[in-house]
Amino acid sequence: MHADRLNLHGMKAIYLFEMARFRRTLWQSLATPVITTALYFVVFGSAIGGRIGEIDGVSYAAFIVPGLIMLTVLTESLNNASFGIHMPKFTGTIYELLSAPISPLETVAAFVGAAATKSVILGLVILATASLFIPLQVLHPLWMASYLVLVALSFSLAGFIIGVWARGFEDLQFVPMLVITPLSFLGGAFYSIRMLPEPFQMASLFNPVMYVISGFRWSFYGTGDVPIAASIAGLLVFLALSSTMVWWIFRTGYRLKS
Amino acid sequence: MQPIITTSGLTKTYGSGLTALHPINLEIRRGEIFALLGPNGAGKTTLISILCGIVVPGGGQARVDGHDIVRDYRAARRVIGLVPQELHTDVFETVWDTACFSRGLFDLPPDPAWIERVLRDLSLWNKRHDKIMTLSGGMKRRVLIAKALSHEPRVLFLDEPTAGVDVELRRDMWTLIRRLRDEGVTIILTTHYIAEAEEMADRVGVIHRGRLVLVEDKMTLMRKLGRRQLRLHLQDPLREIPPPLADWPLELGQDGSLLCLTFEAGEEQSRIPALLRRLGELGIEFRDLDTRESSLEEIFVGLVKES
Ligand SMILES: Nc1ncnc2c1ncn2[C@@H]1O[C@H](COP(=O)(O)OP(=O)(O)OP(=O)(O)O)[C@@H](O)[C@H]1O
Ligand SMILES: [Mg+2]
Numbered sequence: 001m002h003a004d005r006l007n008l009h010g011m012k013a014i015y016l017f018e019m020a021r022f023r024r025t026l027w028q029s030l031a032t033p034v035i036t037t038a039l040y041f042v043v044f045g046s047a048i049g050g051r052i053g054e055i056d057g058v059s060y061a062a063f064i065v066p067g068l069i070m071l072t073v074l075t076e077s078l079n080n081a082s083f084g085i086h087m088p089k090f091t092g093t094i095y096e097l098l099s100a101p102i103s104p105l106e107t108v109a110a111f112v113g114a115a116a117t118k119s120v121i122l123g124l125v126i127l128a129t130a131s132l133f134i135p136l137q138v139l140h141p142l143w144m145a146s147y148l149v150l151v152a153l154s155f156s157l158a159g160f161i162i163g164v165w166a167r168g169f170e171d172l173q174f175v176p177m178l179v180i181t182p183l184s185f186l187g188g189a190f191y192s193i194r195m196l197p198e199p200f201q202m203a204s205l206f207n208p209v210m211y212v213i214s215g216f217r218w219s220f221y222g223t224g225d226v227p228i229a230a231s232i233a234g235l236l237v238f239l240a241l242s243s244t245m246v247w248w249i250f251r252t253g254y255r256l257k258s
Numbered sequence: 259m260q261p262i263i264t265t266s267g268l269t270k271t272y273g274s275g276l277t278a279l280h281p282i283n284l285e286i287r288r289g290e291i292f293a294l295l296g297p298n299g300a301g302k303t304t305l306i307s308i309l310c311g312i313v314v315p316g317g318g319q320a321r322v323d324g325h326d327i328v329r330d331y332r333a334a335r336r337v338i339g340l341v342p343q344e345l346h347t348d349v350f351e352t353v354w355d356t357a358c359f360s361r362g363l364f365d366l367p368p369d370p371a372w373i374e375r376v377l378r379d380l381s382l383w384n385k386r387h388d389k390i391m392t393l394s395g396g397m398k399r400r401v402l403i404a405k406a407l408s409h410e411p412r413v414l415f416l417d418e419p420t421a422g423v424d425v426e427l428r429r430d431m432w433t434l435i436r437r438l439r440d441e442g443v444t445i446i447l448t449t450h451y452i453a454e455a456e457e458m459a460d461r462v463g464v465i466h467r468g469r470l471v472l473v474e475d476k477m478t479l480m481r482k483l484g485r486r487q488l489r490l491h492l493q494d495p496l497r498e499i500p501p502p503l504a505d506w507p508l509e510l511g512q513d514g515s516l517l518c519l520t521f522e523a524g525e526e527q528s529r530i531p532a533l534l535r536r537l538g539e540l541g542i543e544f545r546d547l548d549t550r551e552s553s554l555e556e557i558f559v560g561l562v563k564e565s
Contacts, residue, residue, distance in 0.1 A: 007332070013362030017351075024350060092346030096405065099310040100363045101335040257314050258272055 010102040011110040018084050018114030033072050033122050037129045040068055044190060045133065055192050056223045062137075065130045066217040067189030070151065073123045074184060074209070075176045077152050081115035081159030082172045089164070089256075098257060104250035112160055116152035123148050137220070144219035147232075151212060154235055157242040164255050183209035193225045208234060260324065261285040262413060262444045263309065267318035270304050270468075278304040279468045281318060286413075286446060291439055293459035293476075294448045295558055301468040302448040303343055306415050310340045322413060336364060339411030343418045343448075345398045347390045353377065353401055354386040357408045364409035376407045379434055396427050403431070407438075414438060416447040420454060432458060452555040456480075466562050479557065487550045488519040488530055493543040500540060506533060517544070 022029060045061035052060040088094040097107060130136060138144050158175075166172050187193075187210035193201050204210050204225070214224035215231025224231065249256065263286035270279040278301045286292050294302050307313035309320055311331055320327045325334040348356050357373050377383045380400040385393065390401060399419070406414060416435075420428050435445055435458065449455055455462055456476070463473040472479070495514035499506075506529075509518045519533060537544070 007365040009362040009365045009367060013359050017359055020355070021350075091349060092342075092344055093348055095310075095312050095340070095342050095346055096360065096363065098312045099335060099338065099340050101332040101365055102363065103332070253314050257312065 007100075007102045007106050010100060011106050014097075014102075014107065014110035015114045018080075018111060019117065021084070022080070022114075022118050029118070029122070030125060033076075033126050034129050036072075037068060037126045038133075040064065041130070041133045055195070056221060058221050059134070061134045063192075063217075063221075064190050065127070065134075065136060066220050067184070067213050068130070069123045069126050069148075070209075070213045070216050071181075071184045071189050072126055073119045073148065073152055074155050074180050074212070076119040076122050077115055077155035078159040078162060078176045078180060079172070080118050081112055081156040082163035082166065082175075084111050084115055085160050085163035086166050086169070086172055090169070094256070104246075108157070108160060108246055108250075112153060112156040115156035115159060116149065119152045119156065120148055123152070139222045140219045144216070147216055147219055150235055150239070151216070154239040154242060157239065157246060161242060161245050161249065164249055180209065183207050184213065186210075187213050188225050189213055208238065211235070259288055262288045263320070263322050263446075265305075265309075265318065265320040268305070268308065268320050269316040269318050270301075270308060270313065271316050277468055279308075279316070282470050284463065284470060284473065286444060287461070289439065289442050289444055290460040291435065291445045291447070291458055293455035293462045294446060294465060295452065295455055295462060296448075296465035297562060300465045302465055303417055304468075305465070306340070306417055306446070306448070310338055310415060311335055336409075337412040339406035339409065339414045341399075341402050341406045341414070341416045341419055343421070345395060345402065347398050347401055349391045350389055352387050352389055353382055353393075353404070356390060356401060357404050360405040361408040366409050372410070373404075373408055376404050379407075380404050381430065396423055399423055400427070403434075411443065413444045413446070416445065418448050418450065420449060420451060452558055464558060464561055471561055480551070485520055485522055485551070485556070487521075488533075489548050489550065490517040490519075490537075490544040491515065491546040492517055493545055496542070500542070502540060503536065517542075 041061060044064055049060035049064075054060070055063045088097060127136070162172060162175050166174075187204065187207045193204040193210060196204065211226055211231045211234035214226050215228055215235065218224035218228045218231065248254070263284070265282050265284045267281040267283065268279060269277070269281050271277045282305060294305070296302050304313060308315045309322060309327060311327065311334075315328065322334040323337045325331075327334045351359070354373070354377070357377065358368060361368065361373065374383065377386055380403055382397070382400050382404055385397065390398065393401065399422070403416075403419070414435075419431060423431070432454075435447075439445055447454075447458070459476050461474065462476050462479055464471050492515050496510060496517070497514055499508050499510060507520055509520070510516065511518060519530070521529065
C-alpha cells in the first residue's frame with residue numbers, strides 16, 4: 001500500500017455522507033427556496049416591480065433574479081458547510097475523522113464540495129423557478145455557471161470555518177443571519193446601488209457582498225454595479241482568506257484537537 | 259521482532275496547563291493483548307488519543323508499525339482501529355451505513371462481505387437497517403466496535419470497552435478479542451475491571467498521574483508483587499500474639515480467632531512448616547487453614563498508593 005496516495009475512498013465517504021444528510025431533508029431543502037422565490041416574484045416582481053420600471057434596461061422582475069439566487073446560495077453555503085462540520089463536533093463523532101488516514105485538505109474538500117454541491121443545486125432550482133414566471137436571458141452562461149460554483153465554494157469554505165469556530169448551534173446562525181442577510185439586502189440584491197443617494201452609494205462600495213452579487217448579475221445582463229474584474233478579484237481574495245484560515249485551523253488544531 | 263508501537267519521551271500538557279502525561283516510554287509487542295490500568299484521570303485516554311491522532315502530542319515521539327505518528331500519519335493511522343471510551347455515534351445513519359463509512363474513511367474499497375462478517379460477529383446483523391439513535395447503549399458500543407473493525411486494523415485500541423456493558427456482551431467481546439488476537443491483531447485496552455486484565459492480558463501497564471509506573475508481563479507481575487497469605491482459623495481466640503512468635507510477620511484478625519502470616523511471593527516458603535511446628539509446641543490449635551494470593555487489584559492499589 002502506498003503511504004501517501006490520495007485518500008479517495010475517504011473523500012468519497014465524507015461527500016456521500018453529507019449528501020445523504022441533504023437527501024434526508026430534500027423536500028424541505030427544495031420547498032423553501034422555491035416558495036420564497038415565488039413569494040418574492042409576487043411581491044417585488046408583480047406588485048411593486050410594475051412601478052419601478054426597468055433598471056439598466058432590464059425589467060425589475062428579471063433584475064432581482066441574480067440577487068435572489070445569490071442570497072440563497074450565500075446563506076445555504078454557509079449553513080450547509082457549518083452544520084456539516086459542527087455536527088460531528090457536537091456528537092463527538094469527529095474522533096473518527098481526526099483518527100483517519102485523511103489529510104486536512106482532503107477532509108475540507110469533501111465537506112466543502114458537498115455543501116457547495118447542494119447550494120449550486122438550489123441556485124439552479126431558483127433559476128428554473130424564476131424562468132417559470134418571466135422570460136430570462138443569460139448573456140454569459142459559462143461565466144454564470146463557473147461564477148456560481150466559485151461563490152458556492154468560497155462561502156462553503158467560510159461556512160466550514162464558522163462550523164469549527166461555533167461553540168453551539170446558536171453560533172451557527174449568527175453569521176448568516178446577522179452578517180450575510182443584511183449585507184445582501186444592502187448589497188444590491190433587490191436594487192442597483194446607483195439608485196441610492198450618497199453617502200450610501202459610497203458606503204456600499206465597502207460591502208463585500210455587493211461585489212459578489214454584482215458579478216453574478218453581470219453574467220446575466222452584462223452590467224453590474226462594479227466591473228466584473230472587481231467582483232472576481234474580490235471573490236478570489238475572499239477565497240484566499242478563507243483558505244488561509246482553514247489551513248491555520250488544521251495547523252493549530254484550533255477547536256478541533258486539544 | 260520489532261515492536262508494533264514505540265513511544266519515546268511522549269508527553270502532553272493540555273491548554274489548561276495540566277500535564278496529563280510525563281515522558282512515556284512504552285513498547286507494545288506485535289500480537290499481544292496489553293492492558294493499560296490506572297485510576298480515573300491517570301492519562302490512559304490521553305495516551306491512546308495521541309497515538310490515534312485525536313490529541314496533539316506535546317513532546318517526544320511515537321511510532322506505530324514503524325511509522326511516525328506525526329510525520330507519517332497516514333501510514334500509521336491506516337493500521338489502527340479505535341473504539342473510544344465515550345459513545346460517540348452518528349444519529350440518523352443506519353448501522354450498515356456507518357460501518358461502510360468507516361471503511362471508506364480509512365481508504366479501503368467497499369467490501370460488503372467483510373462488513374457482514376463484522377456485523378454478524380457482533381450480533382448486529384439483524385439491526386443493520388436500524389438507525390443508530392434507536393439502539394440501546396450496549397448496542398451502540400457494538401456499533402463502535404464494528405466501525406473500528408470495518409477497516410481491518412492491525413492494532414485495536416479499546417478504551418474501556420466493557421463500561422456499561424452487560425455480562426453477555428462482555429463475554430462475547432472477550433471471545434471476539436481473543437479471536438482477533440489469534441488472527442494477529444495487537445490489542446491495547448484500558449479497563450477499570452482488574453479481573454478483566456488479569457483474565458485477558460498478556461502484559462499489563464500501570465499508569466498513574468501521567469506516569470507509567472510499571473510495565474510487566476502479567477504472570478511475572480503477579481509472581482513478583484503478589485503476596486501470599488496463610489490464614490489459620492484458631493480453635494480458641496488469642497488476645498495477642500504470643501511473645502515467642504513476635505519475630506514472625508503475623509497479624510490477628512476476627513477478634514483473635516484468625517491468625518494471618520503474610521509473605522511476599524518468592525520468599526522462603528518453608529517457613530510455613532516451621533510456623534506450624536512452632537504453634538504445635540505452643541499448644542495453639544487451629545480448625546482450618548487456607549492460603550490466598552493477592553489479585554492484580556491489590557497489586558494495583560498497592561502501587562498507586564506508593565507512587
Ligand atoms: N481536553 C482536555 N483538556 C484539558 N484537560 C484534559 C483534557 N482531556 C483530559 N484532560 C485531563 O487530563 C488528565 C488525564 O485524562 P484522561 O482522560 O487521559 O484520563 P483517563 O486515564 O482516561 O481517565 P478515565 O479512567 O477517567 O477515563 C485528567 O486530569 C483530565 O482532566
Ligand atoms: Mg479515559
